[in-house]
Amino acid sequence: MDDDVILRGPLGEMATAEAAPAGLNPTDLYAGAISWWSAAVSPAVSIVSWPSAPLTVWMAHVHDDASDGSRLVDTLRRLLGGSAPLATHHDVTNGRMYSGAVHSTRRAEHAGTGTSALLLTGSPFTAGPGSSWRSPLLESHTRMAWDGRHNIPTRGFRRHRSAPPHVGALWTPSLKAWRGFLSTDAATWSRVLHLAQRSAPAPLARASSDRWQHDLADAYRWAFHTRPCLTYTPHAGELLDAVCEAEAGWDTALPEKHGGFFLRVGDHVSRMAGTLAAAERTAIHGTHIRAAWSLARRAVKDTCRLVSMERDMVHQIVEYVDDAMRHVSTSEGQASPVLSNTPEGQTYGEYAHGNRSPSGINAVRKLKQWYQDSCQICATTLVLRSLRHRYSEAAHIRAKEDGGPDLTENLLCLCPNCHVRFDGGAFVLTDDLTVVDTVNDRLGAKLKRHQWHYINLDHVRHHRHHWISRNPAPLTALPSEQHETVRGVLQPWLDNLRQQPP
Numbered sequence: 001m002d003d004d005v006i007l008r009g010p011l012g013e014m015a016t017a018e019a020a021p022a023g024l025n026p027t028d029l030y031a032g033a034i035s036w037w038s039a040a041v042s043p044a045v046s047i048v049s050w051p052s053a054p055l056t057v058w059m060a061h062v063h064d065d066a067s068d069g070s071r072l073v074d075t076l077r078r079l080l081g082g083s084a085p086l087a088t089h090h091d092v093t094n095g096r097m098y099s100g101a102v103h104s105t106r107r108a109e110h111a112g113t114g115t116s117a118l119l120l121t122g123s124p125f126t127a128g129p130g131s132s133w134r135s136p137l138l139e140s141h142t143r144m145a146w147d148g149r150h151n152i153p154t155r156g157f158r159r160h161r162s163a164p165p166h167v168g169a170l171w172t173p174s175l176k177a178w179r180g181f182l183s184t185d186a187a188t189w190s191r192v193l194h195l196a197q198r199s200a201p202a203p204l205a206r207a208s209s210d211r212w213q214h215d216l217a218d219a220y221r222w223a224f225h226t227r228p229c230l231t232y233t234p235h236a237g238e239l240l241d242a243v244c245e246a247e248a249g250w251d252t253a254l255p256e257k258h259g260g261f262f263l264r265v266g267d268h269v270s271r272m273a274g275t276l277a278a279a280e281r282t283a284i285h286g287t288h289i290r291a292a293w294s295l296a297r298r299a300v301k302d303t304c305r306l307v308s309m310e311r312d313m314v315h316q317i318v319e320y321v322d323d324a325m326r327h328v329s330t331s332e333g334q335a336s337p338v339l340s341n342t343p344e345g346q347t348y349g350e351y352a353h354g355n356r357s358p359s360g361i362n363a364v365r366k367l368k369q370w371y372q373d374s375c376q377i378c379a380t381t382l383v384l385r386s387l388r389h390r391y392s393e394a395a396h397i398r399a400k401e402d403g404g405p406d407l408t409e410n411l412l413c414l415c416p417n418c419h420v421r422f423d424g425g426a427f428v429l430t431d432d433l434t435v436v437d438t439v440n441d442r443l444g445a446k447l448k449r450h451q452w453h454y455i456n457l458d459h460v461r462h463h464r465h466h467w468i469s470r471n472p473a474p475l476t477a478l479p480s481e482q483h484e485t486v487r488g489v490l491q492p493w494l495d496n497l498r499q500q501p502p
């Protein structure tokens, strides 16, 4: 198959059966179907993550200037319009047209004659003399729809406080119109997966199955009936980690403009995996992440081709992700529920599936972003020549085995040395977050703390009592005058701690 894209689930079956009769490449039809389906179910389905983002996969299918791009959307309307209806609006190129499209979709929803999902098709650009451009108002509106309600600015824009509409994008611009993306900033074009359309292959000699139609109709009804919030299996979480870790690599390996494009590869993969899982009515499994990555990988390669970006570095990172994924075990792990949001806002267990929410992953990413990978104890920033560039570790204050949560209030950003010392009790923290070296009996400096990093003292005390009560510090090193002074300060404090119950 083209670029080893894994065609999966009912959407993949649809593409296999229907691409040849429609004169389309199966992967193109499959990708378009993911975009369509994600937008259609986005009012009902969400993914466990922080901040929560709508389940919409935005794509630009770029065709050469001579051919016609509308065939893809026309085919999807015919195939999916019945089971997964949405309103499509063609060539929405400015804020006024966008508001019109949103309002007519909402009116239809309120009147009970339509869906609450909207799909933008055609091209978002106005062709100008020489180049294409995009209206700034349209830009800010669409960004908000992509990011979801948690990223709406609350100051100054009163009308933006309402939830943004559910807007999908399946643009099919010609190469000439698509070049408009190059004049937008990285934040805009990284929200879109760019695919160069393939010419259709010879018809496949295989019996077409229409089971996918029933499966998709069932999945659509299930989505709106249960309004599921999809969780990840631990396996899926690990695979997604591998993709997200590489994001820093794109950023540092490529020039700013192009590196910025890959900022959201992990986000694209999780949205596509969620879309595939929703079509199968399950939690997000490792196989969904692998399938979603296979399509993201094609989009990455296509993007290089479209902008003639240097490809060696990009291919290295792609191989790095492929390799990291090969090393993730294939066991899906423990079962736990897909949560369902009832209209009353309660949640209840529904399907037995995975439990690794990426909130832990997000906490770690947030932490590393705050500290830019510098150690909170010794301020070291490890810089490597490998793809991750900078390296730091997230240390649990209260160990995971002792029930320590994957929250930033229980995490420290440390270098590997300090991490080992902290985990082994060579470092403990006082209540005012001063670092105590219990092996050399030294009171160190205060822990570096980002203004947004709240640290829960219960966890700090738990860690300290664990080490002070169980493993009295030897207090033998450094028999120097300096040591005596420090010992004078520290010893009563340590003695006092040892006497306190934990």
Ligand SMILES: [Zn+2]
Pocket: 375, 376, 377, 378, 379, 380, 414, 415, 416, 417, 418, 419
């Ligand atoms: Zn350190």
